[in-house]
Amino acid sequence: MTIVGSETLLEVRGVRKSFRSGNRQLEVLKGIEMSVESRRLTMLRGRSGSGKTTLLNLLGGLDRPTEGEVLFRGLPLQQWSDKRLTVVRRKEIGFIFQSFALLPLLTARENVELSLRMAGIPRAEWKKRVDRCLELVGLTKRAFHRPSELSGGEQQRVAIAKAIAHRPRLLLADEPTAELDTLMAARIIEAFREIVEEERIAICMTTHDSTLWGAADVVYQMVDGRIVPD
Incomplete structure (x- = not known):
């Protein structure tokens, strides 16, 4: 069901994904049907090995389905060239991986700025945008610390600020709270809720x-490569 005030950013239609394993084909995704709406927090839940990460990679154009299609704003990702996919990922999609993917020699602020540089955002806009993103994740006072000087939860919040800095339409997060304690995990989800409300970004995360x-x-x-009734 489409939620009032939202639009469908992603549609997944009959997606299957197989990998070669020795002499046989291993089917990881088995006919996925789902959608991701703008301005909503969507979760893919399931045990390890259920296919969540594989599906997330397809949603972000990091891989292509064996069958079916993934539509981003109505357009089929699997038909795009690698060059076009790279541009879309830099400008319209943000990623948060299980590893924080921060550059160790850069401060929190400089790591966030890097996202703006890669998206081609004019340098004159950097300061205001970086300040805003660090404020959203509660790290204004830690802006000039390097990753080694931050806790795991703080590093994850820098990764979030970096991922939303270029104002993507969609943020994809793979187990963003997996290595955090219960309190810090709750803070990350609280930050996600605030980002959805204030930045109007759609978030799809696995957990x-x-x-x-x-x-x-x-x-x-998700169970064994399928989406099943909750």
């Missing part, structure tokens, strides 16, 4: 943590 599901607008349960 196996049942304590987080209640914070989502939409939850898809």
Whole structure:
């Protein structure tokens, strides 16, 4: 169901994904049907090995389906060239991986600025935007610290600020709270909720943590490569 005030950013239609494993084909995704709406927090829940990360990679154009299609704003990602996909990822999609993917020699502020540089945002806009993103994740006072001087939770929040700095339409996060304690995980989800409300960014994240599901607008349960009724 389409939620009032939102639009469908992503549609997944009959997606299957197989990988070669020795002499046989291993089918990881088995006919996925789902959508991601703008201005909503969507969670893909399921155990390790259920296909969540594989699906997330397809949603972001990091991989292509074996069958079916992934539509981003109505256009089929799997038909785009690598060059076009790279441009879209830099400008319209943000990523948060399980590893924080921060450059160790750069401060929190400089790591966020890097995202703006890669997206081609004019330098004159950097300061205001970086200040805003660090404020959203509660790290204004840690802006000039390098990753080694930050806790795991703080590094994850820098990664979030970096991922939203270029104002993407969609943020994809793979188990963003997996290595955090319960309190810090709750703070990350609180930051996600604020980002959805204030930045109007759609967030789709994977998680196996049942304590987080209640914070989502939409939850898809994955079992053995399929989305099953919750």
